[in-house]
Amino acid sequence: MITPGAPGPDRFGAGALAHVAGGAPAADRADRLHILRVAGSLVEIACPPTVAMHDLVLLGSAGLPGEVVAIHGDTASVQAYEYTGGLAPGHPADPQGRPLTVRLGPDLLGGVFDGLLRPLGCAGDLLTTSGPATTEAAAWPFTPRVVRGERVGAGDVLGDVGARVPLRLLVPPDLSGEVTRIASAGAYPSDAPLAVVGGDEVRMAQSWPVRKPRPVARRLPADAPLNTGQRAVDLLFPVARGSTVAVPGGFGTGKTMLLQQIAKWCDADVIVYVGCGERGNEMADVIEELAELTDPRTGGRLAERTVTIANTSNMPMMAREASVHTGATVAEYFRDMGLDVVLIADSTSRWAEALREFASRMGELPAEEGYPASLASQLAAFYERAAAVRTQGGATGSVTVIGAVSPPGGDRTEPVTAHTERFVRCLWSLDRDLAYARHYPAVSWSESFSRDAAALSAAHARAGDPGWAERRGRVARQLAEADRLADLVELVGITALPPRERISVLAGRLLREAAIQQSALSPADAYSAPAKTAALVDAVLTVVDRCLEVVDAGTQAEVVEAVDFSPLLRAREAAGPAETAPVTAARDTVLARLAETA
Amino acid sequence: MSGPVEVEYTGVRELRGPLVVVEGVSGVGWDEFATIVLDSGERRHGLVLEVDRDLAVVQVLEDTAGMNRTGTRVAFSGSPMRIPVGAGWLGRVGNGRGEPADGGPPVLGGSYEAVGGAPINPVRREPPNDPVLTGVGAVDVLTTLVRGQKLPVFSAAGLPHLELAVQIAAQATCGGEPFAVVFAGMGLTHADTAFVRDGLAARSAARELVLFLNTADDPVIERLLTPRLALTVAEHLAFAQGRHVLVVMTDMTAYSEALREVSAARGEIPARRAYPGYLYSDLASLYERCGRIRGRPGSLTILPVLTMPAGDITHPVPDLTGYITEGQIVLSADVQAAGTYPPVDPLASLSRLMRKGTGAGRTRADHPAVAAQLIAALARSRQVAELADLIGRAALSPTDLRHLELQDAFRDRFLPQGTDEDRSLDDSLDRAWEVLLTLPRSQLGMLPADLLDTHAPPRREERR
Amino acid sequence: MTAPVDELDPVRAELLRAARAAAEATLDHARTGAADTLLAARTAAETVLAQARRLGEADGAEEADRERVRAAQEAWETELVVRAEVYAALRAEVRRGVRRALAREGVAARSHLADVARAALGPEAEITASAQGGVTAETPGRRVDLSADALADGALDRLGVRAETLWGPP
Known part of the structure; x- marks a missing residue:
């Protein structure tokens, strides 16, 4: 059903020859809409005055989707979302009179889709054939929450839909009025009309234009923590529900691995994972893992709370451009039901490349490194789709956006990275040296930031953890101090340092290895509940305090350094994802060993 | 001609660089394959880059030298460029355009496939989990190559990457299961070409090898075609015939330079270091053709070889390759200077899929x-x-x-x-x-x- | 570049059938000749191989191993060259066959082909008889080649992989 033929841009790149004079269109064809010119994914069509910018156009007899991107006189430029091989002047073009829309519904959960949200599950081994997408018509349990005659407004709840994630049937954003019909409790397919409001039928499945953010009552401050289960993040660079994160990292720094871990373990209700111009084998891997792993909170499969949009690097580049907007629309659809949604885009750099490619074909003047001048505003607009909101129906929901950035050559000054850093509230910068030393997740403590930290420390205090901010501050200081000393040690050797500084170096190692590092491959360590994270950090800090006391009391630093700290280092693997007792026990073992040195 | 009669177009409006603009055409689709006949009877080949009303812009693979406006005839095939595929390729040597370079008849094949390939549906991919053993200790033990993986060799001028590529191509096996190597050489010197043919003679004699060789003095545009021909032939051997296929592509830097040259000839807006902005997607359209497909026995593994200009790993070619591939084998000038072959830098090298392709039942428990x-x-x-x-x-x-x-x-x-x-x-x-x-x-x-x-x-x- | 030729289909089909029949008949005929050529080449190669094998058994050295590979490679190269000759012979034979067929039909064939060409290029197409038989047709900007050799090459291409029966499984 998707993407015939060649991947990437055109098979050999773009080929617009602007200066070649066009011949006159054949007179006998002027009466019907047809294609005039094809240059890769850019198609020019004869255009009636009714066609609007961003309208969807179906091209050729196969009906390849495309979007109107420019209108000049009686012709329009259409950006095709698929391989246009074989399209010729004279072939039909069929404007749809509406922008690119996607079908939203409960069946998105657990599914894998392409960039235009067409299901891949029922497509063939190779994405060559063109034809209508078919979905299995699953039935969803529905329970009404309104009665006939009630007046409802946009966003109001009409009933509950019993998927693994509790969903709702809402009055669509542009509708209000009296409920003149409401279905009784029972199981219905997603396209069955379940209610009539103000004369319009309401179904679980709805259409929405991908480039238009769904309306909300108002934005709320983002001040509730999103627990990602990744200690390096939750502890040092926490993110709030409804906030924005960028994750820049060169190749091999474990970007995709970190994002996959968050997709698996963060405590959101719904995950929308957009694999945008990335590896096919990796997509296959994450799809398989999500289908096998159990969601600790619902007991279901993790896949059942996840919508996967897979547009691998060899799938059409222009559908890649649409895929991040498609993902945002899906996320907003679930947010409107009062759910917390995390939208992960891996990688926004590949999306930006599609923007560049498109601008270049349109003959736009390039700005930095060939990117269009609109790059910054397009990035900003995408991250602005994140928010904690009061929905039209009065519920609270959120979309948190986490975008990977792949800086070419690891160069953080390149345009996509540089602009993104300005628009996001959190930055988890992945460090090549840490990754090289097999320290995962390789989140750099010196080059990352979280502008949510202040709001979240208040939230943690309200939730019964008043020491959260102090703990975070101390870890950050200790890591910075250890880094500073490490540079010194390289020059003069450890033995040249005074005892307290030697303990600082030790403290840095213990924090890194016992608390910050986390093994994605270990079932006990892959995910860390807030209590376990706090326990691990407190254990290390307590041990460090005791070490300082011991050297202050006159014990040689090398005696302390020689103590076997391995129980502490193994505690993150020894304790289950939410356990604290084994951590406390490990701490006590080490404290006892320290006591012996005194 | 079981279909319509083939019409040749003789109205050449413009010739410029590698492009010929043909006028008066009708029904010619974008990306169609074209055959061009010169006055002299010489045949050349091309691809449709753009169709605008009754004009078709054709990029000539062999260049436009010697072509004139009056004696040039262009026929369009009605489909994208295709190549015969089948087991008939085993033991054969083709040039960068897929024509025989071993004195034999054309490979006829049982069927034709478009050289651009089609993306594998990510849902139908089987995650790779068995090794390809290369007989090179540093690779097999530390950066194990896994069936369906893409693992590049990052090298620099003067390092023996071609020796290593040929050694791996000559020795690789998949535990006795049907195996084949497809070797695509881009921009090789004639000496290198001879070295490759000699080094792989045994594999060729065993009918387990297909060679596509584009030499440094062959047309540049052909260089863009060579890996696509190799991959198309390999896909058929792997997914239709159930073989494990290793595709070695060298040198991807020469390939990327050809891409840059062609892009510049077309007047496209350059991105980093004057490479076209779509370099990532173009490389991905090659590298992503590796993999395994659910329910099919074969696999396609890709070993691209590239030289890092001035040894710079942040150069766009190694950098973008690194973003696409699943690890890298890095050769080091320091190790080479110590006289050690293969000069693999074990710490800079990594096979991301190794965890899934090694251990008990796959390699060895330890x-x-x-x-x-x-x-x-x-x-x-x-x-x-x-x-x-x-x-x-x-x-x-x-x-x-x-x-x-x-x-x-x-x-x-x-x-x-x-x-x-x-x-x-x-x-x-x-x-x-x-x-x-x-x-x-x-x-x-x-x-x-x-x-x-x-x-x-x-x-x-x-x-x- | 396609042309509506439906009304001429019977004519065209007849011509194509003649070309294809010529190709098929030639293939059968060529197969016998090819078998002899190949047999000779293969016998020679087998001798070289056997010699290399004996050499290997005698001293078991690495050098012998290489020798064996070289011998096998040379034998394969010879085989490929012979195959190419056989294929070229087939092409020549098919061309002769088509020329003969067209000559047999004479003026009728030429006028059928001219009709086909006009259907593709329009009634104003200028038709030229081709020296070896068949016609070519031209209008400003377009050309159709229905000469005997072009028809023969088309027929040979359509034989496709079946031409490999000339040399059988290697």
Whole structure:
């Protein structure tokens, strides 16, 4: 059903020859809409005055989707979302009179889709054939929450839909009025009309234009923590529900691995994972893992709370451009039901490349490194789709956006990275040296930031953890101090340092290895509940305090350094994802060993 | 001509660089394959870059030299460029356009496939999980190549990457299952071409090899075609015929330069270092053709070889390749300077899929632990070596000194190998053990105790 | 570049059938000749191989191994060259066959082909008789080649992989 033929841009790149004079269109064809010119994914069509910018156009007899991107006189430029091989002047073009829309519904959960949200599950081994997408018509349990005659407004709840994630049937954003019909409790397919409001039928499945953010009552401050289960993040660079994160990292720094871990373990209700111009084998891997792993909170499969949009690097580049907007629309659809949604885009750099490619074909003047001048505003607009909101129906929901950035050559000054850093509230910068030393997740403590930290420390205090901010501050200081000393040690050797500084170096190692590092491959360590994270950090800090006391009391630093700290280092693997007792026990073992040195 | 009569167009409006603009055409689709006949009767080939009303812009693969406006005829095939595929390719040598370069008749094949290929549906991909053994110890033990993976060799001018590529292509096996190698050479010198053909003669004689060779003096545009022909033939051998296929593509830097040259000829807006902005997607359209497909027996593994200009890993070609591929094998000038072949830098090298392709039932039960421990120990050795440079060997602890010994043992007993030495995995792993056991047991914490007991008999420990 | 030729289909089909029949008949005929050529080449190669094998058994050295590979490679190269000759012979034979067929039909064939060409290029197309038989047709900007050799090459291309029966499984 998707993407015939060649991947990437055109098979050999773009080929617009602007200066070649066009011949006159054949007179006998002027009466019907047809294609005039094809240059890769850019198609020019004869255009009636009714066609609007961003309208969807179906091209050729196969009906390849495309979007109107420019209108000049009686012709329009259409950006095709698929391989246009074989399209010729004279072939039909069929404007749809509406922008690119996607079908939203409960069946998105657990599914894998392409960039235009067409299901891949029922497509063939190779994405060559063109034809209508078919979905299995699953039935969803529905329970009404309104009665006939009630007046409802946009966003109001009409009933509950019993998927693994509790969903709702809402009055669509542009509708209000009296409920003149409401279905009784029972199981219905997603396209069955379940209610009539103000004369319009309401179904679980709805259409929405991908480039238009769904309306909300108002934005709320983002001040509730999103627990990602990744200690390096939750502890040092926490993110709030409804906030924005960028994750820049060169190749091999474990970007995709970190994002996959968050997709698996963060405590959101719904995950929308957009694999945008990335590896096919990796997509296959994450799809398989999500289908096998159990969601600790619902007991279901993790896949059942996840919508996967897979547009691998060899799938059409222009559908890649649409895929991040498609993902945002899906996320907003679930947010409107009062759910917390995390939208992960891996990688926004590949999306930006599609923007560049498109601008270049349109003959736009390039700005930095060939990117269009609109790059910054397009990035900003995408991250602005994140928010904690009061929905039209009065519920609270959120979309948190986490975008990977792949800086070419690891160069953080390149345009996509540089602009993104300005628009996001959190930055988890992945460090090549840490990754090289097999320290995962390789989140750099010196080059990352979280502008949510202040709001979240208040939230943690309200939730019964008043020491959260102090703990975070101390870890950050200790890591910075250890880094500073490490540079010194390289020059003069450890033995040249005074005892307290030697303990600082030790403290840095213990924090890194016992608390910050986390093994994605270990079932006990892959995910860390807030209590376990706090326990691990407190254990290390307590041990460090005791070490300082011991050297202050006159014990040689090398005696302390020689103590076997391995129980502490193994505690993150020894304790289950939410356990604290084994951590406390490990701490006590080490404290006892320290006591012996005194 | 079981279909419509083939019409040739003779109205050439413009010739410029590699492009010919044909007028008066009708029904010609974008990306169609064209055959061009010159006055002299010479046949050339081209691809439709753009169709605008009754004009078609055709890029000529062999260049436009000698073409004129009056004597040139262009016929369009009605489909994108296709190539015959089938087992008839095994044992054959083709040029960069897929024509025979071994004196034989054209490969007729049973069917034709479009050389652009079609993306594998990510849902239908089977995650890779079995090894391809190369007989090169450093690769098999430390950066295991996994069936369906794309693992590039990052090299630099003057390093023996071609020797390594040929050695891997000559020796690779998949545990006795049907196997084939498709070797695509882009921009090779004639001497290199001869070296490749000689080095792979045995594989060719066994009908397990297909060679596509584009030499440095062949048309540049053909260079863009060569890997696509190789991959199309390989896909058929893998997914239709159930073979495990290894595609070696060298040199991807020459390929990327050709892409840049063609892009510049078309007046496209350049991005980083004047490479076109779509370099990433273009490379991905090649590399992503590897993989396995659910329910089909074969696999397609890609080993691209590239030279990093001036040894710079942040250059766009290695950088974008690194973002697409699943790890990299890095060759080091330092190791080469020490006279060691293959000059693999074990710490900069990585196979991301190795975890899934090694261990009991795949390679050997002790393999993952041995590899992880060896890498960790080598990392420590490198730190120690740097420290020794700063503060002197005398200031090192006994453990540190042992790590220096380990590094020497690695370079003397594990890494070096003859270019025609096919080392078994058992031999390679045993050597890895030998290297590891230069360290005291206390430094081998990543190895389970039972493994240590089997491989480190007390005699060794006593000797220390 | 396609042309509506439906009304001429019977004519066209007849011509194509003649060309294809010529190709098929030639293939059968060529197969016998090819078998002899190939047999000779293969016997020679087998001798070289056997010699290399004996050499290997005698001293078991690495050099012998290489020798064996070289011999096998040379034998394969010879085989490919012979195959190419056989294929070229087939092409020549098919061309002769088509020329003969067209000559047999004479003026009728030429006028059928001219009709086909006009259907593709329009009634104003200028038709030229081709020296070896068949016609070519031209209008400003377009050309159709229905000469005997072009028809023969088309027929040979359509034989496709079946031409490999000339040399059988290697």
